[in-house]
Amino acid sequence: MSGRAQLMWDEAVTGYDFGPEHPMDPVRLALTRSLVGALGLDREAEVVAARPAGESTLRLVHREDYIDAVKAASADPGSADGSYGLGTIDDPAFAGMHEVSALIAGQSVGAAEAVWRGEALHAVNFAGGLHHAMPGAASGFCVYNDAALAIARLLELGAERVAYVDVDVHHGDGVQAAFWEDPRVLTVSLHEHPATLFPQTGWPEETGADCAEGSAVNVALPAGTGDAGWLRAFHAVVPEVLAEFRPQVLVTQHGADTHFEDPLAHLAVSLDAQRAVQVACHDFAHEYAGGRWVALGGGGYAVVEVVPRSWTHLVGIAAGRPVEPETVIPEGWRQEVFARTRQLGPQRMTDGRWPVSYASWEAGYDPADRLDQAVRAARRAVFPLRGLLA
Numbered sequence: 001m002s003g004r005a006q007l008m009w010d011e012a013v014t015g016y017d018f019g020p021e022h023p024m025d026p027v028r029l030a031l032t033r034s035l036v037g038a039l040g041l042d043r044e045a046e047v048v049a050a051r052p053a054g055e056s057t058l059r060l061v062h063r064e065d066y067i068d069a070v071k072a073a074s075a076d077p078g079s080a081d082g083s084y085g086l087g088t089i090d091d092p093a094f095a096g097m098h099e100v101s102a103l104i105a106g107q108s109v110g111a112a113e114a115v116w117r118g119e120a121l122h123a124v125n126f127a128g129g130l131h132h133a134m135p136g137a138a139s140g141f142c143v144y145n146d147a148a149l150a151i152a153r154l155l156e157l158g159a160e161r162v163a164y165v166d167v168d169v170h171h172g173d174g175v176q177a178a179f180w181e182d183p184r185v186l187t188v189s190l191h192e193h194p195a196t197l198f199p200q201t202g203w204p205e206e207t208g209a210d211c212a213e214g215s216a217v218n219v220a221l222p223a224g225t226g227d228a229g230w231l232r233a234f235h236a237v238v239p240e241v242l243a244e245f246r247p248q249v250l251v252t253q254h255g256a257d258t259h260f261e262d263p264l265a266h267l268a269v270s271l272d273a274q275r276a277v278q279v280a281c282h283d284f285a286h287e288y289a290g291g292r293w294v295a296l297g298g299g300g301y302a303v304v305e306v307v308p309r310s311w312t313h314l315v316g317i318a319a320g321r322p323v324e325p326e327t328v329i330p331e332g333w334r335q336e337v338f339a340r341t342r343q344l345g346p347q348r349m350t351d352g353r354w355p356v357s358y359a360s361w362e363a364g365y366d367p368a369d370r371l372d373q374a375v376r377a378a379r380r381a382v383f384p385l386r387g388l389l390a
C-alpha cells in the first residue's frame with residue numbers, strides 16, 4: 001500500500017550555485033522550501049533526504065569520461081576550459097559541483113525508487129528537472145540529468161513503460177536524447193518554439209529513432225502564448241498519447257519559466273495556469289499510471305515572484321492538500337524574502353487569473369491561428385505513429 005507523498009529535500013541542494021551573476025539563483029529553492037513550510041505542507045508529506053546518486057547510477061545516463069570531467073572541474077574549477085560544456089557562461093565550474101549535482105540527481109532517483117516500490121504514491125523533487133544535461137556534456141544550467149536518471153533507474157528496476165511530460169518553457173532535449181532509441185520511454189515536451197529559444201530543438205518532426213518511432217512528442221508554441229493557448233495545446237496532445245501509451249509511472253517536469261514575468265523566455269503563462277497543469281498531471285497519473293507520479297522542478301528565473309509559489313502549489317497537489325489560489329501568504333515568509341533578496345514577495349498564491357479557461361481541441365480548430373497550427377503540427381507528426389487520429 002502506498003504511503004504518504006514524499007517531498008525530497010536536503011538543504012545542501014542549495015549549494016547548486018553558479019555564482020552571483022548567474023540567473024539560476026539557488027535562493028529559489030530555499031524560498032520554495034520555506035514557503036512549503038509556512039503553509040504547513042511539510043506536515044502533509046514525508047520529507048526525505050535521499051543519498052546522492054553514485055557512480056553506477058550516474059552511468060545509467062552519463063558517459064564515464066564526462067563524469068570524470070565533472071569531478072575534475074569540481075575539484076579544480078579553474079581548470080574547466082569549456083570542454084564537456086563545463087566552464088562556460090551557462091555552466092561555470094564551481095567547487096563541489098559534482099557532489100551537489102549528484103545530490104540533486106539522488107533526490108530524483110530516490111523519488112523514482114519510492115514510487116516504484118510503493119513506499120509513496122507521489123514524490124516531488126523541486127530541486128530537480130535539470131533536463132538539458134546530455135549524456136556527455138553539461139548544457140543549459142544542467143550538469144547531471146536527474147530526470148533522465150530517475151527514468152533510467154525505473155527501467156533498471158523493471159519498468160517497461162515510463163512517460164515523461166515536460167512543461168518547462170525550454171525543450172526537454174537532454175531527456176529526449178537519453179531515450180531517443182528507447183520505445184519504453186515516451187517523452188512529451190511542450191515549449192516555446194525552437195526558432196526563438198534555447199536549445200533550438202524540439203521541432204514537431206523530432207519523433208524518435210527508427211526503432212522507437214513516435215516515442216518523442218514535441219509541441220513548439222509560438223512566442224507570446226498565454227494561458228488559454230498553453231492549456232489548449234497541453235490538453236490537445238498530452239492525455240491522448242498517455243491514454244495510448246499506458247505508462248506504469250508518470251514523470252513530470254514543471255519548469256516555471258513559462259511565466260509572463262520570467263526574464264529568459266517569451267511565453268505569457270500565469271501561475272494559475274501552471275497550477276492547472278500541475279493538477280492535470282496529478283489527474284493523469286491516477287488515470288493512466290496507477291497514481292505513480294514523480295514530479296520535478298526545472299527552470300524558473302523569476303526567483304521571488306514566481307518559482308516559490310509555483311512549486312509550493314506542486315507540493316500541495318502531490319501531498320493531497322492543494323493550496324487554494326486565493327490563499328494569503330504568511331507575513332513571516334515575506335519577511336524572509338525581503339531579508340534574503342531585498343525584494344517584496346507576493347501576497348497571495350494567485351496571479352488573479354483563477355479560474356483559467358480554454359477552448360478544447362475537440363470543439364474545433366482555426367487553421368489560420370498560429371497556436372492551432374503548432375498543435376496541429378505536433379499531432380500530425382506523431383499521432384499516426386502511435387495509431388492515433390491526427
Ligand SMILES: [Zn+2]
Binds near residue numbers: 169
Ligand atoms: Zn527552462
